[in-house]
Structures are given as structure tokens and as C-alpha cells.
Amino acid sequence: xxxxxxxxxxxxxxxxxxxxxxxxxxxxxxxxxxxxxxxxxxxxxxxxxxxxxxxxxxxxxxxxxxxxxxxxxxxxxxxxxxxxxxxxxxxxxxxxxxxxxxxxxxxxxxxxxxxxxxxxxxxxxxxxxxxxxxxxxxxxxxxxxxxxxxxxxxxxxxxxxxxxxxxxxxxxxxxxxxxxxxxxxxxxxxxxxxxxxxxxxxxxxxxxxxxxxxxxxxxxxxxxxxxxxxxxxxxxxxxxxxxxxxxxxxxxxxxxxxxxxxxxxxxxxxxxxxx
Amino acid sequence: xxxxxxxxxxxxxxxxxxxxxxxxxxxxxxxxxxxxxxxxxxxxxxxxxxxxxxxxxxxxxxxxxxxxxxxxxxxxxxxxxxxxxxxxxxxxxxxxxxxxxxxxxxxxxxxxxxxxxxxxxxxxxxxxxxxxxxxxxxxxxxxxxxxxxxxxxxxxxxxxxxxxxxxxxxxxxxxxxxxxxxxxxxxxxxxxxxxxxxxxxxxxxxxxxxxxxxxxxxxxxxxxxxxxxxxxxxxxxxxxxxxxxxxxxxxxxxxxxxxxxxxxxxxxxxxxxxxxx
Numbered sequence: 001x002x003x004x005x006x007x008x009x010x011x012x013x014x015x016x017x018x019x020x021x022x023x024x025x026x027x028x029x030x031x032x033x034x035x036x037x038x039x040x041x042x043x044x045x046x047x048x049x050x051x052x053x054x055x056x057x058x059x060x061x062x063x064x065x066x067x068x069x070x071x072x073x074x075x076x077x078x079x080x081x082x083x084x085x086x087x088x089x090x091x092x093x094x095x096x097x098x099x100x101x102x103x104x105x106x107x108x109x110x111x112x113x114x115x116x117x118x119x120x121x122x123x124x125x126x127x128x129x130x131x132x133x134x135x136x137x138x139x140x141x142x143x144x145x146x147x148x149x150x151x152x153x154x155x156x157x158x159x160x161x162x163x164x165x166x167x168x169x170x171x172x173x174x175x176x177x178x179x180x181x182x183x184x185x186x187x188x189x190x191x192x193x194x195x196x197x198x199x200x201x202x203x204x205x206x207x208x209x210x211x212x213x214x215x216x217x218x219x220x221x222x223x224x225x226x227x228x229x230x231x232x233x234x235x236x237x238x239x240x241x242x243x244x245x246x247x248x249x250x251x252x253x254x255x256x257x258x259x260x261x262x263x264x265x266x267x268x269x270x271x272x273x274x275x
Numbered sequence: 276x277x278x279x280x281x282x283x284x285x286x287x288x289x290x291x292x293x294x295x296x297x298x299x300x301x302x303x304x305x306x307x308x309x310x311x312x313x314x315x316x317x318x319x320x321x322x323x324x325x326x327x328x329x330x331x332x333x334x335x336x337x338x339x340x341x342x343x344x345x346x347x348x349x350x351x352x353x354x355x356x357x358x359x360x361x362x363x364x365x366x367x368x369x370x371x372x373x374x375x376x377x378x379x380x381x382x383x384x385x386x387x388x389x390x391x392x393x394x395x396x397x398x399x400x401x402x403x404x405x406x407x408x409x410x411x412x413x414x415x416x417x418x419x420x421x422x423x424x425x426x427x428x429x430x431x432x433x434x435x436x437x438x439x440x441x442x443x444x445x446x447x448x449x450x451x452x453x454x455x456x457x458x459x460x461x462x463x464x465x466x467x468x469x470x471x472x473x474x475x476x477x478x479x480x481x482x483x484x485x486x487x488x489x490x491x492x493x494x495x496x497x498x499x500x501x502x503x504x505x506x507x508x509x510x511x512x513x514x515x516x517x518x519x520x521x522x523x524x525x526x527x528x529x530x531x532x533x534x535x536x537x538x539x540x541x542x543x544x545x546x547x548x549x550x551x552x
Contacts, residue, residue, distance in 0.1 A: 009457065013364070017357050027401070028391055032389075074296065077295040080292040081289065081293040082296075084286050084289070084292075085289045097304075099304050100304065102532045106506040106509045107506075110513060114310040114311060114518065118516075165286060172287060181287070204380070207383025209488065213510070227384070230386060239393075
């Protein structure tokens with residue numbers, strides 16, 4: 001950077017990088033928007049407000065909220081236990097938490113079919129009580145919760161690990177209870193990391209396809225999420241409708257990216273301020 | 276140590292937080308994963324073996340393996356370049372470019388799949404000109420590599436970027452003053468620093484590529500022996516309610532992901548040990 005003679009190289013690398021990003025990341029987005037409006041605004045509105053699309057949107061929303069709420073509560077509990085105490089088997093527990101990131105979404109769907117489906121030991125019990133998990137809404141929610149399980153825990157654990165336990169120990173010695181310690185000491189340190197991980201968790205939950213596809217049984221209007229609805233439309237050669245519904249998911253993805261960047265920017269500024 | 280541990284016990288909430296964590300992980304992850312083991316025990320060794328070495332299944336492993344490897348390799352090159360450009364250079368639009376890197380994580384994979392298929396089919400904006408050059412992308416292994424390159428792009432950029440941020444340009448300046456060429460500086464100063472991060476990113480990208488389903492099935496064309504990926508084999512066996520065979524294929528894939536994760540952990544442990552020395 002200090003010498004002037006690497007200028008051509010610098011320019012070349014910047015140009016290749018910008019072209020690569022435009023070609024790889026931006027053109028697919030543009031294609032979706034162009035295809036979505038190919039048959040005009042009316043066709044677009046019709047595809048997006050179709051009753052099946054709205055039902056799929058509702059189920060996607062439900063699964064996303066469930067995944068975010070459950071996995072945030074879990075992530076906080078897991079981070080507290082793992083970083084604030086020493087106990088045997090901690091490494092093993094951390095490995096178990098990482099499993100959903102390591103397995104294919106299809107395998108995530110498969111394990112729920114095996115656990116709750118026809119061949120399961122639980123099946124007689126579930127059938128006797130008329131409980132449907134697989135090919136029903138609970139299965140969709142479970143699969144979504146499974147694939148997004150590590151997000152919050154994995155983001156919070158390193159932050160708390162780096163902080164150490166001195167402040168919490170001091171507060172505890174002075175007689176502060178759990179809630180006071182968490183609210184006054186721990187939470188202010190992790191709030192940006194928490195918000196960041198919640199955003200990533202929501203993004204993955206909203207877009208999950210493979211795992212949900214396996215457990216859904218593809219029952220239209222019943223177990224369809226938005227990504228599955230896109231697949232059905234596409235396979236029925238209703239391309240314009242498929243891209244129209246996709247454009248809704250693109251809007252959500254861009255919203256998520258912007259939110260993520262704002263959170264990161266604010267967090268960086270704040271930590272500089274503290275320093 | 277004794278003293279330290281006693282102190283740690285002052286902090287409240289151990290029983291509750293660990294209890295919640297263990298119950299949740301058991302219910303959502305462990306019990307469902309155990310069902311795979313039970314199911315494959317029902318299948319027996321012979322059934323397992325016959326499924327796993329079936330030529331069509333073997334072909335799907337090969338397609339998944341080679342395409343993931345190619346995508347991860349492509350991203351090693353472009354990932355390091357993007358990380359370098361984002362960390363070291365200032366230019367208009369840099370922040371937007373940095374923000375866009377995570378797009379593949381934010382975009383639902385099915386949406387990625389149909390967008391890339393439209394783009395790279397013979398009538399697509401990019402597929403059309405490429406087809407005239409005799410290069411078919413959609414419905415060929417090249418299409419699978421394209422989808423996997425898109426999906427795994429963030430891994431390498433985001434693992435290498437923090438390392439480059441920590442790397443002081445002073446060393447490069449010193450190398451330059453001593454008369455080293457740009458290539459020599461990259462090989463002798465920068466590359467050794469980023470290698471552990473690069474290998475980790477490569478492993479993550481490779482593992483993700485092996486398991487990826489949504490973005491690939493649309494563009495692959497799913498022709499047996501040619502463009503059928505391993506996750507799709509599991510999926511189609513499940514569609515035929517052939518749970519035993521689906522489980523057998525899944526077990527082999529689980530073994531592969533386990534080996535990759537083990538390799539990543541070893542690399543990271545070694546890198547950490549190296550830093551400590």
C-alpha cells in the first residue's frame with residue numbers, strides 16, 4: 001500500500017472482484033425480479049396474494065418464530081452453562097450442539113421421519129393419541145428448529161468466553177441474584193451478538209428447504225412453507241408465479257442483510273467507544 | 276485450581292441452565308439422531324452393504340464429492356482475492372460489496388436454485404452465450420458446481436478476512452524493501468498466515484457442499500449416474516418409503532461429514548498450538 005508501483009495490480013484485483021460479485025451474486029437477484037414481473041403487475045399480485053401462497057407465508061412465519069424463540073432461549077442457557085461453569089463432558093456437549101450444522105438438511109429431515117414416522121417405536125403411541133408429527137405442522141416446526149439450533153449458542157459462547165467470569169463472580173459475592181446478574185452484567189455485553197445471531201437464525205429458518213421438504217409430505221395448503229410453494233409452482237411450469245413468490249423471499253433476504261450490517265456496524269462503533 | 280472452581284460456583288443458575296441445555300439437546304438432536312442407528316441396525320450388514328455399493332449410489336457419491344471439491348477450490352481462489360480486496364483496498368462501493376458476501380446465506384436455497392437455473396439454461400442471460408461457446412451449464416455437473424460455488428462463497432471469505440485484518444502490512448513492506456516480488460511476498464509472508472483459516476474455510480465449504488440440496492436439485496437435472504447428488508438419493512429413497520436404504524446412504528454421508536469436521540478441528544487445534552508457542 002505504501003509504494004505506488006502496485007497500483008495496476010490493485011486496480012486489476014478490484015475490477016475482477018467487483019465483476020465476480022456482480023456476476024455471481026447480483027445477476028441471480030436481477031433475474032428473479034425480471035422473471036417475477038414478466039407477465040405484468042397483475043399476474044405478480046395474483047401470484048403473491050394467492051390463498052396457497054398466503055397459507056405458506058403463514059406457516060413459514062410460524063416456523064421461523066418458533067425456531068427463533070426456542071433457539072434463543074436454548075442458546076442463552078447453553079452459553080451460560082458452558083462459559084460460566086466447569087463440568088465434565090463440556091467438549092462433548094459442544095460437539096452435540098454443532099451436529100445440525102454438520103449434517104445435510106436431508107438427513108435432518110430423515111431423522112424426524114425415522115423418529116416419528118411409520119417405522120418408529122413411538123408410532124403406535126402417536127397413532128393411538130391421533131398425534132401427527134411427520135407430514136404435519138409439528139414436523140415442519142421441529143425440522144426448522146433442528147437446522148437452526150446452533151446459531152445463537154455458537155455466537156454467544158465465544159463472546160462470553162472472552163469476557164471471563166470476574167464481573168459475575170463479584171456480583172454474586174455481593175449477593176446479586178441470577179436475574180440481576182444476567183440483566184445488569186451479562187446482557188449488555190452480549191446484546192449485539194445476540195441480535196446478530198437472531199437475525200441469522202431467522203434467515204436460515206425462513207429459507208430452510210431440504211429438511212422441511214422431507215418431513216412435509218408436500219400437502220398443498222397444509223404443510224407448505226414459502227420455499228416449498230416456490231418449488232411446487234416451478235415444477236408445475238408456473239414460472240412467473242414461482243419467481244413472484246421468490247421475490248418476496250428476496251425482499252426478506254435483503255432486509256436481513258441490511259439489518260445484519262447495521263447491527264455489525266453499530267456493535268463495532270460501540271466497542272471502539274468502550275476502548 | 277480448587278480455589279478457582281469454588282469461586283465459579285458462586286455464580287447462580289448452574290443446575291437450571293445445564294438442565295435446560297441437556298434436555299433440549301437430547302430432545303431435538305440426540306434422540307432423533309439415535310433413530311438412525313436403530314434403523315440401520317434393522318437393515319443388517321448385508322442390506323447396508325448392498326445399498327451402499329449399488330452403482331447408482333456410488334455414482335451419486337462421486338458427483339457430490341467431485342462437485343463440492345471443485346466449488347470449494349474455486350472459492351479458495353476467489354475467496355482469498357475478495358477477502359484481500361475488502362481488507363486492504365478502499366474504493367467506492369466497498370461496504371456494499373462487503374455486505375453482499377452473506378447473500379448466499381440469507382437467500383433461501385430453493386430461490387437460489389431456480390434463479391441460477393433460469394440464468395444458466397440455454398435460453399438464460401449467461402447460459403445462452405455460454406451454450407454458443409459449446410459450454411452447457413444447467414443440467415450438467417458444471418451447473419452443480421456453479422450452485423455450490425454460490426452457496427459456499429461466504430465461508431472462505433469470512434474465515435480469511437479476520438486473519439488478514441490482523442496481519443500487519445509492515446511485514447509486506449519489509450519484504451518489498453528487501454527486494455521481494457509481489458508473488459514472493461504473497462507466498463512467503465501472506466499465504467503461511469492465512470493457511471489455517473483457508474483450510475478451515477475450505478473444509479466448511481466442502482462439508483456444506485456435500486450436504487446441499489435445495490440449490491442443486493433445480494439446476495442439476497438429476498440424471499442417474501451423471502448429475503444425481505447423494506442427498507437426492509436419500510430423498511428419492513424416502514419418497515419410495517424405502518427408509519432402510521435411505522438410512523444406509525445417510526450413514527455413509529454422516530461418516531464423511533464426521534471426518535471433515537475432525538480434520539477442521541485438528542487444523543484449528545494445531546494453529547492454536549502454533550500461536551501459543
